[in-house]
Amino acid sequence: MPVTHMSRLFGRTLREAPADADSANHQLLLRSGLIVQLAAGVYSFLPPAWRTLLKIEQIIREEMEAAGSQELRMPAIQPRELWEESGRADSYGPVLFNLKDRRDRTMVLAPTHEESVTDLFRKIVQSYRDLPQSVFQMQTKFRDEPRPRGGLVRVREFIMKDAYTFDVDDDAFQLNYNAMRQAYYNIFERCGVSVVAVQADSGAIGGKQSEEFIFLTEIGEDNIVLCPSCGYAANQERAEFARGEGSGVEGDLEQVETPGVATIAGLAEFLGVPEQATAKAAFFLVDGEPTFAVIRGDLEVNELKLLNALDATEVRPLLPEEVEQAGWVAGYASPIGVDASRVVADPSVVDAGGLIAGANQVDSHLRNVTYGRDWSAATVADIGMAQSGDPCAQCGAALDMRRGIELGHIFKLGTRYTDPMEATFLDADGDRITPIMGCYGIGVERLMAAVVQSNHDDHGIIWPRSVAPFDVHIVPLGAGDEVAAAVANVESELSGSGLNVVTDDRNERAGVKFNDADLLGAPLRITIGARGLKQGQIELKLRRDSEASSVPLDGAITAAHEALASLSS
């Protein structure tokens, strides 16, 4: 292994973090001189960062291969027609970086590769004998994100490991899926980041089921619902929860004057009832159709669930004038009399008995509004947003809510791509079969950010050995020949035995060198100073420990290896 010298290292450490950096990992990556921003969501990776990324990639590669996947490489530049074939040109639309070639043909920079790999599949695979298949690549993806954020967490150009499997049927698919799932756990553990697998929505990728691998951290951008009792875990965007006891009552419809009471909280207070005794109406435009959603007053509508319940693709809240056009009265809306085909009801109002709802006229509500008797909905579905404290759907315990970063996502795609793109094979009976597909992604730089976020202290990064850019950081102190000779000896012995070594050969004060060593975060620091050498000693210090220990120069190499071996990863 080559030895890196700090005097030559391309990059510089900063005493103060740039003001734009918010999270610990972003600040440390900048301060340690590992990354430099070029534009919003676009970063350069300087030599130590690139080394870490290569190490992460190698871990991923090993685990993917162990799971039976083969590495390949697909193009980043793709004709737009490919995306029209799968039907994603529009649905993925705004995120696609578009460009024109010199013949005026529209190309896109690939944000992901389901289309390309399906195209490859149909050109290559003809027979059930060729299945199963599993391939992966690590490649730069381009997404024109509406809002890049959080340093490396959400960027516009990034390396993704993406894997794809093709199987003859669901059972065979499950084997590939399980292997990938296990590989994911292995990868994150080896990188020193703990994750939790949660049920998720498959979003623009499509398909039937998906699981995200979430690094729980307060700086995360996803809300994760966890059951402390039974282990249920899901992204809030699809988390299920029990509705608990409603406060509905039996009785005849009865109008009640509620002047100026246009909110659920106000209504509950005005009438002296809990919010659970009310029904809330929320209005959305779903695929162009005004939609009347009804849910118990204490709950919120989850727009993504609403979308899925209606098998739709676009949703947004209705504008006030659109509500009026639809004939609904905001603040006092009633599901009674509304065309049932436009109503979606959450189970919380269906099973609740009589609730207080709007009367569809200003300053007036109705008591004892009962589903089935007074109104009905064409669609009854779970459209509720799970919140912290809601009862778990499985065991009833109070759910926790945590923030998290999505490091990986694995999907069962079914025939979402193989069907429209006509990728098929012949089975043993000569029948044409559409294969079951899976895809499996990991954000590589995002994973590095997570490693830093979960492995640092006030002084800097504490790299896990497995992904550290340097194993050993040598700090020479003093200019004498003795020091120089000892340093030269130690660094060549260590690098000769396969370790990545960085030596701080700059003419800096001890404090500067120690601080930069802490910042850069190599697992082991070796201090070689004139003072110690007088006693024939040098100092070893693990980055994670606070105390250094002196060892004889003679046994330094062995001691260094032993110190590194004492680290779990």
Next chain:
RNA sequence: CGGAGCGUGGCGCAGUUUGGUAGCGCACUUGACUGGGGGUCAAGAGGUCGCCGGUUCAAAUCCGGCCGCUCCGACCA
């Protein structure tokens, strides 16, 4: 795209309210002293104050437009 904020030397900031020829800390260069947790002293280099236009005798400062970046939301593997 809606809301908020910020653009002054490599980094962090002051100066903008009340226009008058740009300053501080760190970093950088040179020298001396110093030398085991970001040292001291001295002397330096580095900025058309994001861009364009306007007002004015005079604009970092006031006005208009644009661009960039960050945060919240929408959206999003």
